[in-house]
Amino acid sequence: MITPFHAKYYANELILQKAGSDESKLSSSLFDSVLTINPHQVDAALFAFKSPLSKGVILADEVGLGKTIEAGLVMCQLWSERKRKQLVICPASLRKQWSLELSEKFNLPSVIIESKTYNEQIKKSKLQPFAQKEAVVITSYQFAAKMSQRIEEIAWDIVVIDEAHKLRNSYRQSNVLGQAIKQAVAGRKKLLLTATPLQNNLAELYGLSSVIDDHIFGDIKSFRQNYVTEENTDDLKYRLSFFCKRTLRKDVLEYVKYTERFPIVKEFSASDDEQKLYDGISSFLQRENSYAVPSAQKQITTLVIRKVLASSTWAVRQTLQAILDRLLKMREGIADIDTPIENLTDEDERDLLDEIEDDSESDAESNDDEQANAETAGDDKKIDKEELDKEITELQSFIKLAESITTDTKSITLLDALKIGFDKTQSLGGNRKALIFTESRRTQEYLRQFLSANLFCYCRRRERPL
DSSP states (O other), X not given: OOOHHHHHHHHHHHHHOOOTTOTHHXXXXXXXXXXXXXXXXHHHHHHHHXXXXXXXXXXXXXXXXXXXXXXXXXXXXXXXXXXXXXXXXXXXXXXXXXXXXXXXXXXXXXXXXXXXXXXXXXXXXXXXXXXXXXXXXXXXXXXXXXXXXXXXXXXXXXEEETTGXXXXXXXXXXXXXXXXXXXXXXXXOEEEEOSOSOSSOTHHHHHHHHHHOTTSSOSHHHHIIIIIISOOHHHHHHHHTTTEEOOOGGGSTTTOOOOOOOOOOOOOOOOHHHHHHHHHHHHHHTOSSOXXXXXXXXXXXXXXXXXXXXXXXXXXHHHHHHHHHHHHHHHHTSOOTTOOOSOSSOGGGHHHHHHHHHHHXXXXXXXXXXXXXXXXXXXXXXXXXXXXXXXXHHHHHHHHHHHHXXXXXXXXXXXXXXXXXXXXXXXXXXXXXXXXXXXXXXXHHHHHHHHHHHHHHHHHHHHSOO
């Protein structure tokens, strides 16, 4: 016997069973969402539902058109149909943003699975942390590749891959990260999000298509012969139209009003000490043989130092100190040439390191270099103490020079740039507000202190009549 409650429940379930091309398919699943949806976003979501036999699609809207919203519409609809085994793979720096947007805009619960949370759940006797019953699983590229076998065990209803161009080389056997993720989600329905499906050559389109289905274009040799050598663009566009949808900003001007932007460039030149520090560290990093960085860690360490050095001299100090500490331990016999560098970045900057690892792993050539370095690591275990002492002295001089630069030129130039920006904003009727992007959180803390001490007085001084 069906009770009134069950009758209402079954009626609601039947309402949700709509054809993929029916616009009302999405409407019934968005009662709890808090967002304004644009027509092109609905079209993109319906495109993802269009073919029930398809193994996935690429949503390649231009930057700023709301690919996350489009993916959220698809996920929300599947959730309402009780298809709740959902996985989001994204750059490490976007994990929290995805969790926040799913919660605030679609009322979808989520859990971020990373090394720490994974190990905690294992200790609590949870055999498969990725098998969440009532939450969307969010993880980074790096961790997804590392745990590919565990991810493969789950019969995912949908796998959303954000910034999917990172997998453009996944068809190459040398691309370890791409191959691992591709294998982990093989056979599952996928939603690839990227604003740049094509950057350098047409083979990148093949790479993305192979993540969805290896058989869309056959092998890479056939793809190159048909579309790269012969330039059969019309046929390629036709084939892509079945699984790739791209919307440009010019296509949505009718109903999306973009804020006009006024680019203003403020140039600056590094001081003599800043240039000396930059040149010294750059020369140090270019050495083929060095005790400072383990061979297996050379590429990632070089990328970290260059990113942080470009951010501020304040931020690079700790990284240099971490390298120095390792050399001092080697001199004391506590560490050897294979010992990895500890505390390469602050704990709260782990996202930066994860993102760099994602970027380097997504490039096949990077993997080849990394492997070659790893293979040569430890060939000569004997430490030349004289050479070691020279590197220690050199790093100490870098740190001393960095500490002597209490205020960098970029910060002083920033004050001028803010004044110009504030004046322009005020002339347009806007508020005197600014959003400053940095490469490092340590740079943010430095700027907070610097601007707190200088900005107000500086602006007041500049506003006085001459």
